[in-house]
Amino acid sequence: MNDQPCDVVAVGAHPDDVEIACGGTLALLAEQGYRVGIVDLTDGEPTPKSPGPEVRLAEARCAGEILGVAQRVTLDLPNRRLFDSFESRVALAIEFRKMRPKVVIGFGAKTPMASPDHWQAMQITDAAVFYARLTKWDEHFQGLPVHTIPTQLYFRLAFEPMTLEGFSSHFTVDISGTLEKKLESIRCYETQFPPEKAYVFDRIRGAAMLAGNASGYRAGEVFVSTKPLGTRDMMGMLFG
Numbered sequence: 023m024n025d026q027p028c029d030v031v032a033v034g035a036h037p038d039d040v041e042i043a044c045g046g047t048l049a050l051l052a053e054q055g056y057r058v059g060i061v062d063l064t065d066g067e068p069t070p071k072s073p074g075p076e077v078r079l080a081e082a083r084c085a086g087e088i089l090g091v092a093q094r095v096t097l098d099l100p101n102r103r104l105f106d107s108f109e110s111r112v113a114l115a116i117e118f119r120k121m122r123p124k125v126v127i128g129f130g131a132k133t134p135m136a137s138p139d140h141w142q143a144m145q146i147t148d149a150a151v152f153y154a155r156l157t158k159w160d161e162h163f164q165g166l167p168v169h170t171i172p173t174q175l176y177f178r179l180a181f182e183p184m185t186l187e188g189f190s191s192h193f194t195v196d197i198s199g200t201l202e203k204k205l206e207s208i209r210c211y212e213t214q215f216p217p218e219k220a221y222v223f224d225r226i227r228g229a230a231m232l233a234g235n236a237s238g239y240r241a242g243e244v245f246v247s248t249k250p251l252g253t254r255d256m257m258g259m260l261f262g
């Protein structure tokens with residue numbers, strides 16, 4: 023199964039990032055029949071309430087199953103000291119060459135007051151999208167064939183402002199039908215969201231409803247296209 027290409031791959035620094043950022047969209051894509059992959063750059067450990075990486079990985083598996091993802095890879099880059107480096111770029115580009123996505127979704131901004139790993143993850147992802155297609159560099163990529171990723175999108179964590187500063191091509195995915203799956207997948211991370219942090223679920227639900235409402239949906243997730251969006255079907259885009 024895992025040697026089939028993925029249509030979409032979402033990249034996070036830690037298990038739970040992509041669920042919070044775009045879990046509703048990933049669940050929707052899976053329901054629509056697309057092969058969805060997730061790459062977590064680190065195992066996210068240590069964290070204050072988790073007994074260790076095995077538990078966090080089990081939580082990530084649970085979340086992935088709820089979202090319907092076809093493949094989830096956890097790289098062994100270090101949590102809390104994740105840095106954009108040649109080695110981390112290559113590690114992710116190797117996964118892109120294996121998973122061969124049409125779309126890569128990842129961090130699009132710093133997350134002040136939260137983990138600095140997120141900003142590093144953005145830079146690593148940008149570079150790995152580029153590295154995945156470079157020829158005459160086989161020695162770094164286990165001889166894997168090059169792969170050109172046609173589309174790269176940025177996400178924002180659900181707690182952040184709805185728009186990413188400096189980008190014009192925002193769009194909203196209607197996750198009215200998958201918001202509950204998104205929340206359920208985040209609930210898998212019991213070590214990260216114990217009962218005393220239950221308010222997080224209200225925040226995520228509220229942010230999704232606010233984002234969706236702005237576009238006429240019950241709930242939504244906002245993305246940025248790294249290139250201006252175009253269409254040959256204006257009415258389809260506006261009303262489809």
Ligand SMILES: [Zn+2]
Nearest residue numbers: 035036039137
């Ligand atoms: Zn994170």
